[in-house]
Amino acid sequence: MEKLIKANGVDLCAETFGDPSDPPILLIGNTMLTWPDDLCERLAALRRFAVRYDQRDTGRSESHDPEAPRYTLRDLVADAAGVLDAFRLPIAHVAGFGVGGWIAQLLALGHPARVTTLTLIATRPTAPGPADADLPEHAPELMARFMKPPKVDWTDRESVVAFQVENARHMSGPSFDEAEVRAGVERIWDRTVITGADPGKAHRANQMGTVFAALDAGDRWRERLPEITAPTLVVHGEDDPFFPLGNGRALAAEIPAAELLVLPGTGNELPRRTWDMVVPALLRHTTG
Numbered sequence: 001m002e003k004l005i006k007a008n009g010v011d012l013c014a015e016t017f018g019d020p021s022d023p024p025i026l027l028i029g030n031t032m033l034t035w036p037d038d039l040c041e042r043l044a045a046l047r048r049f050a051v052r053y054d055q056r057d058t059g060r061s062e063s064h065d066p067e068a069p070r071y072t073l074r075d076l077v078a079d080a081a082g083v084l085d086a087f088r089l090p091i092a093h094v095a096g097f098g099v100g101g102w103i104a105q106l107l108a109l110g111h112p113a114r115v116t117t118l119t120l121i122a123t124r125p126t127a128p129g130p131a132d133a134d135l136p137e138h139a140p141e142l143m144a145r146f147m148k149p150p151k152v153d154w155t156d157r158e159s160v161v162a163f164q165v166e167n168a169r170h171m172s173g174p175s176f177d178e179a180e181v182r183a184g185v186e187r188i189w190d191r192t193v194i195t196g197a198d199p200g201k202a203h204r205a206n207q208m209g210t211v212f213a214a215l216d217a218g219d220r221w222r223e224r225l226p227e228i229t230a231p232t233l234v235v236h237g238e239d240d241p242f243f244p245l246g247n248g249r250a251l252a253a254e255i256p257a258a259e260l261l262v263l264p265g266t267g268n269e270l271p272r273r274t275w276d277m278v279v280p281a282l283l284r285h286t287t288g
Contacts, residue, residue, distance in 0.1 A: 002032075002060065005053075007082030008075070013060035014053035014083060018044030023116075023286060024092040027052040028080055028100035028107075030209040031059045033188050035097070039275060046283055051092070053083050058206045060193050066205035072216040073127065077106040084114060093286040094230075095119035097270060098243075099212045102127060108228050109221060117286050118230040118255075121278075122240060122268050124247035125225060125254065127217035135250060139241035142170055154200030161185050164207050172267040173239040180272060225254040232258040233285040235278060237266030259285070 002015045015032055017040040025048050027035040032052040040050045055076060057066035064070065080103050084092055093116045096104025101123025108115045124135065131137045145167075152163040164185040169176050185207065192206045204210045232255045236248025245262065252260035261281050263274050270278065 004060070005083065005086040007053075007086050008078045009082075010056060010079065011062040012053050012056070012079060012083065014051060014086070015040075016087070017041055017050040017052075018048060020049050020087075022047045022049040024049040024051060024084075024087070024089045025282075025286060026080065026084060026089075026092045026094045028094065028096040028103050030055060030099055030212075031188060031191070031206055033059070033184060033191065034100060034270075036184065036272075038272070039270075039279075042275065042279055043282070046279070048093075048283070048286065051083065051087060051089075055079070055211075057202070057211050059188075059191050063193065063195050063202060065198075065201065066211040067201050067214055069211050069214055072218055073102065073212075074106065074110075074218050076103050076215075077110060080104075080107050081111050081114060090114065091116050093117045093119070095121065095282070096123060097121040098123055098268065099209050102212075102217075105225070105228070106221060108230050108232075109224055112229050115230040118228065118232040119235065119282060119285060120232065120248075120251055121235040121270060122237060122243060122248075123251070124243045125222040125251050126220065128213050128215070129217075131247075132222070134246075136244035136246040139244065142241045145170055154203045157186075157189050160189060160203055160207060167208075168269070171242055172269050172271070173237060173265040175265055175271075175273065177271060177273070222250075222254070225251070226256060228255045231285065233261065233281060234258055235261045235263065235281070237263045237268060239266060240268045242268040 035052045043050045054061035057063045101120045108118045153159040168181045234252040252258040
């Protein structure tokens with residue numbers, strides 16, 4: 001069941017799955033719905049205590065102006081540690097998807113005693129902005145769509161759903177389950193709480209994680225990746241157009257003894273069809 005918790009001095013909406021006596025795994029994404037219900041329930045059935053939460057300015061967590069955030073990327077890392085505190089978890093397995101992977105990396109670097117293992121999915125070792133020269137950038141055709149998007153009314157559910165389904169199609173690999181994606185987009189819309197923020201801004205932040213483009217990301221951390229002591233699993237889509245596979249390969253090469261799992265035919269996504277590969281790998285990684 002969802003509940004509001006106080007983490008790092010802010011109100012965040014969090015939800016748990018499974019038995020609190022099982023090994024805990026903190027799931028970090030943009031909203032908690034980065035990690036679908038069925039995936040969390042599968043982890044719980046396999047004896048993992050899964051914890052997911054909405055970042056600030058998303059879902060049912062504290063929200064102000066996502067296009068002018070009054071916090072930094074490091075504050076979001078402190079939030080993640082605060083979520084562990086709220087559930088009285090001194091240490092946990094940590095998994096981050098996409099922008100959540102930045103938070104997960106920084107949590108492992110800044111709070112190593114709290115991270116049992118680290119799993120990084122569809123992410124990269126650098127913050128928003130131009131990629132390092134040795135890392136592949138976003139696919140040009142994808143950025144062309146983002147820079148000149150089709151007209152969308154961010155205050156209209158039908159308009160947003162249609163737009164986001166097409167965005168997801170461009171972010172996916174060759175297999176695309178429109179019904180699965182549509183259901184996820186609709187659920188994110190329906191959970192978005194407008195509390196003083198402009199509705200359009202709020203829905204953009206929930207659907208696209210736009211707040212991360214406006215955040216002060218602070219100092220680089222890529223050069224510190226060799227300091228990560230948590231056993232690390234890197235999971236990356238073979239056909240990811242947003243953070244192309246070279247980003248995952250760099251993470252796996254620069255974090256000591258990291259394992260790389262490449263998902264064939266997969267983009268910047270974690271669709272149900274990948275779970276039969278991802279869940280067993282995650283269980284192996286978080287065992288022992």
